[in-house]
Amino acid sequence: MKTILKSLILFTGLAIAAPLAEAQVSVGIGITARIAPPPIPVYVQPDCPVDGYIWTPGYWAWSNDDNDYYWVPGAWVAPPDPGYLWTPPYWAYDDGYYGYHPGYWGLHVGYYGGINYGFGYGGIGFYGGIWSGGHFRYNTAVWHVNSSVIHNTYVNNNYIHNNNRYSFNGPGGANARPTAQESAAAREHHISATHSQIANQTYARSNRSQHASVNHGSPAVASRANGRAFTSQGHATTVTHTTTHTTTRTNTSQHINSGQHNTGAARQQAQQQRMQSRASMQQHTQARPMQQARPQMQQHTAPMQQHMQAAPHPMGGGGHPAGGGGGHMGGGGGEHHR
Structure with a gap:
């Protein structure tokens, strides 16, 4: 009787553990699609408008409602706290699907699929600054800044130029695996995208001109800075905001309309002052260097995995992005003329 009871307990434990193990495999994948995202477009980076802001490169996101990819413009944003760096999101092919892995903030730049986003994100590591x-x-060798307001600059041309435009990892795209440094960064505490980053993505999703089915891989707005939108050539644009059929997305146009520039600038100035205040407090209260600090952070978790029903369409070609060391104080980089 005891033997039978032990067997039942063991069987029940395995039955419970099985779905838990399966759920852990899906951690980090936000959404999936059956078709590959378009190539990364070539565009000019606008000047950094505020000291302390970090460049978050543009990327292709997927809309379930529209069954379409849309381009989220590259943007200068305030990090959640001094010392944090941005690891971009990426797509990776696996077992018939392209899975989206969200980006995150951390004390080190982690793995982003070997995707060459340009501007210091060359596929492996980070070279935009320290x-x-x-x-x-x-590092003004790869980042453009407004020299009238930003003076903490240096030039480091020791990075690997990488000109491929692969938008996903896997067959027909980038061929890279996490380095030891990137794997270590993945185990650190992370902070998810900030409110301004979420607003930027929501704006892109609601604007039809950002959708791949409309722009055929050449989005009308390639980047954003200080509330202004820019074309891939770096020209300021006043693209008409044409919303999609999804009514829950109509309120996000306020983040780019010209009438909101003054409000946006005020928010950016206030956020910069808060960052500088926190940096000053940390300098006076901490005995160890900033990169060793481990402030309490929100654990990054990805949304549930969703499967799409579009027809397969993998991209052709193959490649292996150039590399380099990753991490907080440097690493491999990419061609900055994007």
């Missing part, structure tokens, strides 16, 4: 003494120093 944090030093609570302030960010910009």
Whole structure:
């Protein structure tokens, strides 16, 4: 009788553990699609408008409602706290699907699929700049800044030029695996996308001109800075905001309409002042360097996996992005003329 009871307990434990193990496999994948995203477009990076802001490169996201990809413009944003760097999102092919892995903030740049986003994100590592003494120093070899307001700059041309435009990892796309440094960064605490980043994606999703079925891989708005929209050539644009059929997305146009520029600038100035205040407090209260600090962070978790029903359409070609060391103080980079 005891033997039978032990067997039942063991069987029940295995039955419970099985779905848990399966759920853990899906952690980190936000959404899936059956078709590959378009190539990464080539575009000009606008100047960084505010000292302390970090460049978050543009990427293709997927809309379930529209069954379509849409381009989320690259943008200068304030990090959640001094010392944090952005690991971009990426798509990866696996077992018939292209899975979306959301980006995150952390003390080190992690794995982003070997995708060459340009501007210091060349597929492996990060070369856009470094944090030093609570302030960010910009590498103007790969990042454009407004020199009238930003003076913490340096030039480091020691990075690998990578000109491929693969938008996903896997057959027909980038061929890269996490380095030891990237794997270590993945185990650290992360902070998910900020409110301004979410607003940027919501704006892109609601604007038909950003959808691949409309722009055929050449979005009307390639990047954003300080409330302004820019074309791929770097020209300021006043693209008409044409919403999709989904009514829950209509309120996000306020983040780019010209009538909201003053409000946006005020929010950015206030956010910059808060960052500088936190940096000053950390310099006076912490005995160890900034990159060793481990403030309490929100654990990044990805939404549930969703499967799409579009027809398969993998991209052709293959490639292996150039690499380099990743991490907080440097690493491999990419061609900055994107």
